[in-house]
Amino acid sequence: MDDSKRLKTIDAFMLNSELNLDLDDLMTLLAEAYNVPIVLLGIVGRHEEVIKACHGTDIKTIPREHAFCNRVVDSGEALVVSDANEDERFARNPILINDNKVVFYAGTPIDVDGETIGAVCLIDNQPRKIENENLTLLKRIGALVSKHIALSREHEMLKREHGLIEKSPIVLATWNFDNSLKLVYISKNARAVLGAEAADLLNGNIELIDLMCDQSDADFTFAMQAHMEGVESHVCRLKVSAPTRTIWVSMISTASFNDDGSLVSVQAFLFDTSDQKYVEDKLNETNQRMRLLLEASELGTWDWNLKANVNQVNKRWCEIVGIDYEYYDSSYRYTRQLIHPADLMQFEQHLEDHIAGKSQVFNTSFRMQHANGSWVWVESYGKIVERDTNGKPIRIAGIHRDITRRMESEIFERKKTQLLQFINKTRASYLESNDLTLACQTVLPELIDLSDSQFAFIAQMQDHDTEPKLFIHAISEIVWDSESFSQYSEYKNRNLYFTSFDNLFGKVIVSGEVIIANSPKNHPASRGTPKGHPRINRFLGLPIKIKDRVVGMIGLANKFESYKPSDAEFFQPFVDALAGLFYAVDLERARADAEERLRKLAMTDPLTGLLNRRSFLDECNRIAQTHKQTAVAIVDIDYFKSINDTYGHDAGDYALKEIANINQSICNEHGVVARLGGEEFAIVLVDKTPNEADQIFESLRETINSTQFNYKTDRISLTISIGVSYTMDSFEVDFSAYLSVADQALYEAKSIGRNRVCWQPGIR
Numbered sequence: 159m160d161d162s163k164r165l166k167t168i169d170a171f172m173l174n175s176e177l178n179l180d181l182d183d184l185m186t187l188l189a190e191a192y193n194v195p196i197v198l199l200g201i202v203g204r205h206e207e208v209i210k211a212c213h214g215t216d217i218k219t220i221p222r223e224h225a226f227c228n229r230v231v232d233s234g235e236a237l238v239v240s241d242a243n244e245d246e247r248f249a250r251n252p253i254l255i256n257d258n259k260v261v262f263y264a265g266t267p268i269d270v271d272g273e274t275i276g277a278v279c280l281i282d283n284q285p286r287k288i289e290n291e292n293l294t295l296l297k298r299i300g301a302l303v304s305k306h307i308a309l310s311r312e313h314e315m316l317k318r319e320h321g322l323i324e325k326s327p328i329v330l331a332t333w334n335f336d337n338s339l340k341l342v343y344i345s346k347n348a349r350a351v352l353g354a355e356a357a358d359l360l361n362g363n364i365e366l367i368d369l370m371c372d373q374s375d376a377d378f379t380f381a382m383q384a385h386m387e388g389v390e391s392h393v394c395r396l397k398v399s400a401p402t403r404t405i406w407v408s409m410i411s412t413a414s415f416n417d418d419g420s421l422v423s424v425q426a427f428l429f430d431t432s433d434q435k436y437v438e439d440k441l442n443e444t445n446q447r448m449r450l451l452l453e454a455s456e457l458g459t460w461d462w463n464l465k466a467n468v469n470q471v472n473k474r475w476c477e478i479v480g481i482d483y484e485y486y487d488s489s490y491r492y493t494r495q496l497i498h499p500a501d502l503m504q505f506e507q508h509l510e511d512h513i514a515g516k517s518q519v520f521n522t523s524f525r526m527q528h529a530n531g532s533w534v535w536v537e538s539y540g541k542i543v544e545r546d547t548n549g550k551p552i553r554i555a556g557i558h559r560d561i562t563r564r565m566e567s568e569i570f571e572r573k574k575t576q577l578l579q580f581i582n583k584t585r586a587s588y589l590e591s592n593d594l595t596l597a598c599q600t601v602l603p604e605l606i607d608l609s610d611s612q613f614a615f616i617a618q619m620q621d622h623d624t625e626p627k628l629f630i631h632a633i634s635e636i637v638w639d640s641e642s643f644s645q646y647s648e649y650k651n652r653n654l655y656f657t658s659f660d661n662l663f664g665k666v667i668v669s670g671e672v673i674i675a676n677s678p679k680n681h682p683a684s685r686g687t688p689k690g691h692p693r694i695n696r697f698l699g700l701p702i703k704i705k706d707r708v709v710g711m712i713g714l715a716n717k718f719e720s721y722k723p724s725d726a727e728f729f730q731p732f733v734d735a736l737a738g739l740f741y742a743v744d745l746e747r748a749r750a751d752a753e754e755r756l757r758k759l760a761m762t763d764p765l766t767g768l769l770n771r772r773s774f775l776d777e778c779n780r781i782a783q784t785h786k787q788t789a790v791a792i793v794d795i796d797y798f799k800s801i802n803d804t805y806g807h808d809a810g811d812y813a814l815k816e817i818a819n820i821n822q823s824i825c826n827e828h829g830v831v832a833r834l835g836g837e838e839f840a841i842v843l844v845d846k847t848p849n850e851a852d853q854i855f856e857s858l859r860e861t862i863n864s865t866q867f868n869y870k871t872d873r874i875s876l877t878i879s880i881g882v883s884y885t886m887d888s889f890e891v892d893f894s895a896y897l898s899v900a901d902q903a904l905y906e907a908k909s910i911g912r913n914r915v916c917w918q919p920g921i922r
């Protein structure tokens with residue numbers, strides 16, 4: 159059968175000798191009453207029956223399988239065996255008590271918690287009978303013994319519990335209420351814990367409240383009063399003067415009440431928590447010291463609850479950003495909106511990394527907006543200080559340090575270095591490309607970056623023509639409609655000019671002064687922006703000057719913060735560098751113009767503007783590279799000396815210029831015309847057959863022959879003679895030699911009557 163439940167009821171102490179039932183006298187009484195030699199009380203365990211009280215034997219245990227009582231336990235009923243010898247269930251039972259076989263047995267069950275755990279039995283070594291009423295009496299005695307055992311067990315358990323408490327540092331106390339609370343129990347360890355004997359406390363020699371010092375007697379009275387007023391449980395901490403030292407005792411008390419709500423009793427645990435209090439005090443002290451230290455060290459503190467999204471800060475934190483502590487809004491959203499937009503992403507990335515466990519600490523620097531509108535640099539250092547049961551961070555705490563001064567000087571130094579590099583880059587770019595526009599375009603993005611602006615342009619004045627205008631070397635791409643698009647295309651083609659100066663940037667040019675407009679629409683010079691143009695919130699115009707003459711400007715717009723005079727000062731070296739470059743470019747341009755003029759002068763005949771002999775020969779050699787058929791002619795005015803003589807030298811000059819013009823108008827499109835000197839011209843015709851060339855020369859001769867040259871009041875008629883040489887392959891030809899050949903043909907023309915075209919012999 160399954161007797162596990164029953165065995166559970168018979169716990170260890172019931173089987174061993176610890177539980178002294180003190181029932182041996184009862185067993186003797188029963189032996190006498192029933193007139194039997196042996197009476198015993200046995201508890202049947204898993205393997206044996208343990209005799210807990212007996213009369214007439216010293217036996218301690220009986221193997222379970224031989225125990226008659228086991229039958230009682232199995233059936234839960236009383237058992238009477240009048241003669242075991244006659245009963246086949248027991249006939250071969252080897253059990254002997256006092257060397258005698260058990261012959262008579264009458265047992266009644268012992269029931270505890272509804273389980274039969276053993277039996278009280280009468281035993282004899284002779285057959286006997288038992289009257290019914292005697293059996294009933296035995297059963298009643300069995301029931302009484304059952305109760306006694308249950309009570310003994312409970313008593314033992316309580317004793318153990320109390321024993322435990324008495325060895326522990328926890329004092330258990332009970333007060334009963336009868337008009338007032340009276341201490342009716344206090345565990346013995348009161349002496350060890352509170353330094354007063356339990357007996358003294360119980361009989362009133364010592365009052366518990368008298369042990370308490372400072373305000374603790376009031377706290378104790380308050381606790382008891384609270385229970386009398388219906389409070390069920392209460393916790394307080396009491397300072398107690400124990401004989402050797404003062405201790406801190408925590409008291410947890412609970413009250414029990416009648417159905418009508420009237421107080422019955424109060425039970426309390428009192429335990430020494432001095433160590434804990436010491437640690438707490440130390441912690442408070444440390445915290446206090448930390449707080450003072452933090453305040454003295456100018457550190458702001460923050461404590462951010464991630465769950466509630468609330469950021470608690472101290473006064474100093476508020477001071478750093480100029481906020482009144484009383485009006486501080488602890489929502490994280492508020493803190494977030496104080497952070498500079500340019501720093502926010504980095505700030506949140508650091509935070510995320512720390513929460514995700516990627517960094518040991520959260521440590522970053524960023525700008526926060528001060529209540530006065532300026533930006534302060536803050537260094538933040540924090541750490542997760544609390545996690546939930548799943549290990550998820552729920553609190554981060556840290557400190558803030560105002561590092562504005564340090565950062566501003568660091569940034570200023572860094573920017574200064576950047577500016578120098580930037581200026582060098584501009585110069586190097588110009589020197590490398592000899593292209594100022596390209597140099598300006600190259601550095602424009604860095605200029606925007608360095609000035610924290612959104613837009614910028616670099617422009618140079620061009621007033622070589624009558625209308626002054628501003629040439630845009632470089633400008634941010636701002637396109638919002640087709641017109642601005644074509645403007646930007648003009649810029650790409652290096653053809654964008656600003657011509658109107660009746661506006662904000664014009665003011666820079668006209669006044670030659672730095673213009674700072676942090677609210678441009680309110681500036682008197684502002685004419686607004688075209689419809690569709692991105693908003694210009696802030697503007698800084700820097701004039702570029704050479705010896706007080708404005709030669710250009712830099713325009714910067716939409717810095718996140720206000721432009722300040724210090725910005726203009728900061729960029730002055732760059733402005734000067736640009737002025738230097740503008741000056742260099744102007745000088746270079748003037749030098750190139752002069753050179754070009756000189757070159758042209760060296761190449762041309764001053765009277766007629768035609769090429770001179772040397773440049774004519776150069777031109778012929780150039781032509782020879784690409785053209786094969788070339789006719790070379792020398793044109794000479796007939797009897798020119800007599801023109802000079804008759805009409806004067808000026809008239810002669812006039813005639814020379816007129817003939818030069820006719821030469822050009824007829825021959826230029828076919829080749830090159832030059833004046834060789836005196837009244838002699840040279841003409842080269844290219845890609846013409848001898849006949850085609852001859853027609854052109856003939857037409858030239860005829861034109862001059864039929865033209866009347868009017869000089870002042872004089873009517874002058876002229877003729878020319880032309881000598882022509884010709885080559886089919888002009889490559890590597892010596893044109894000086896060909897000129898000589900043409901000269902010979904000219905001589906021929908002169909000698910046979912003038913006003914004619916004569917060819918090199920053998921060509922036509």
Ligand SMILES: Nc1nc2c(ncn2[C@@H]2O[C@H](COP(=O)(O)OP(=O)(O)OP(=O)(O)O)[C@@H](O)[C@H]2O)c(=O)[nH]1
Nearest residue numbers: 794795796797798799800802807808810811836837
């Ligand atoms: N007005 C003027 N006369 C010049 C210039 N250069 C040369 N002459 C003159 O041109 C004249 C050339 O005369 P000649 O070489 O004798 O020849 P010609 O009178 O044209 O006679 P043929 O060539 O034989 O028909 C000289 O009187 C020069 O002084 C010039 O630049 N201007």
